[in-house]
Amino acid sequence: AVVSTQSTGIDQLKELVVGKGAYVIFDCPGQVELYIHQSSFRNIVGHIAKWNIQLCVVSLVDSHYCADPSKFISVLLTSLSSMLHLELPHINVLSKIDLLSKMGPIDFQLNFYTEVLDLSYLLEKLDERVCGRQFVRLNSALVGLVEDYNLVSFYPLDVQEVSCLHRLCKAIDKANGYVYGEIEERTVLGLSQSVSTLEDNSEFDRSLQYQGT
DSSP states (O other), X not given: OGGGOOHHHHHHHHHHHTTSOSOOOOOOOSOTHHHHTOSHHHHHHHHHHTTTOOOOEEEEXXXXXXXXXXXXXXXXXXXXXXXXXXXXXXXXXXXXXXXXXXXXXXXXXXXXXHTTOOTXXXXXXXXXXXXXXXXXXXXXXXHHHHHHHTOOOOEEOOTTXXXXXXXXXXXXXXXXXXXGSHHHHHHHHHHHHHHHHHHHHHHHHXXXXXXXX
16 A cells, blocks of 8 residues: 555655654565666655654565575566665565475575575576576576675564574664664763773772772
8 A cells, every 4th residue: 555655655664764763664565666677666765764763674585495596596686676676775675594404405505595605506507407508698697686685685584593593683772873862872971981980990909909908
């Protein structure tokens, strides 16, 4: 519904989100065409950006695409297109990592897919398939495009792992600028003052020990 709103809908959206808290999460539809070539969602994002709200896109992709080289290349292209089209900080996520072993074997270690390492190895796996051999030059050009931009990488997400969730939250905080905001600044200042107090107390304790000896 939000995607099709015009000026009146934008005004209503502004009333709902402005000044409501540190984080506002928009759970968006899964249709990728909204984020890679249609202008409606980008227009809405443009309006929100004017409200002094720091935005970040968190794009979740099922990790089972790693088990198929052609599908993973499609994921890379979709992620890159969305990043270029929306022109916002992006955090790409490979979700359901804990279920990956049940979805079929993958050709490489997980970090190959999360860090988007040398994709020529992925091409070799793709060219081994009948459908891949028919489009060798096309596949090579698509992979080269992803590597030339060098923008796409992924964070693995396992909802059972607290450290994994913490790492992802830190990445999102950094991407949307929260760590540089006033709330975080006050928190960091408070921690710094606490550390300074502890250091001063330690110096005082050491001086007392010295005088005692």
